[in-house]
Amino acid sequence: LSAASExxxxxAEFDTEGKTDHEGQHAFVETATFADDVKYHGEAWQSDFHFLITPFIEEGSESDYEVQEKPRNLTTGLTDIVAWLSGKKGAAYKKxxxxxxxxxxFSNDENVAKSFALRLLIHYIGDLVQPFHCENRYNHEFPKGDKGANMFPLPNxxxxxxxxxxxxxxxYAEKQNIARPFDSESWxxxxxHVEELMSTYAYA
Structure with a gap:
């Protein structure tokens, strides 16, 4: 954690556009939403890396839907970043x-580039365990897929x-988003909340 925080x-020191303004004393936690935050501020290039769209075709449905595969996805993004940050020998990650x-x-400044990449990695790992980031449902209602349930409407x-x-x-621990950087009261x-969850769902 110490090496990651460093x-x-x-x-954060390089940033002059306010993209890290929400980071305080606990950047490893506060940067978890970074990859989403910056998508609409010049960093939309990494949007495809948030998803691994595995086709889910319901039993009994037609199987000739137009399945869209993207070469840049959650798996390739994670693989690239992990190989790079872990310093794997052979430098295959450079490709x-x-x-x-x-x-x-970042003009070949590898420390700054790695720092940005780590922010993406922290977020992508969270995406990886969210089922709707890893599947695209196809049926007669969504012949081109439901885009990870983004097209599946719910009452507000x-x-x-x-x-x-x-x-x-x-x-839903809180009804409203808590402002970042988090203060001592928020922490x-x-x-x-963590203690309540651990107590409620403790393994015997």
Whole structure:
């Protein structure tokens, strides 16, 4: 954690556009939403890396739907970044999209590029365990796929209007987003929620 926290500082010091303004004393946690935050601020190039769209075709449905596969996806993004940050020998990662794009973006300053990549990695790992980031449902209603349940509408619930967003926010400890950087009161609240969850769902 210490090494990761140190690596995160390089891009924070480089950033002049306010993309890391929400990071405080606990950047490893506060940067978890970075990859989503920056998609609409010049970093849409990495949007495809948030998903691994495995086709899910319901039993009894037709199987000739137009399945769209993307060469840049959650798996390739994670593979590129992990190989790069772990310093694997052979430098095969240097042929990967993440390395070549970020090194070019940051004028071959590898510390800054790695710092940015780590922020993406932290978020992508969270995406990996969200089922709707890993499947695309095809049926007569969604012949081109439901885009990871983003096209599956729901009644408005705390401003959540589709199934994907509901799953993203499945744990409602707070009704409103807490402002970042988190203050001591926020951290105390988080700790209380964690202890409640651990107590409620403790393994025997």
């Amino acid at each position: 690596l995160l500082t390089y891009y 990967g999209y993440m390395y070549t794009y970020l090194m070019s973006k 619930h705390y401003d959540v209007k589709e199934l994907h967003a509901l799953w993203d926010k499945v744990l 105390s609240s988080f700790q209380q």
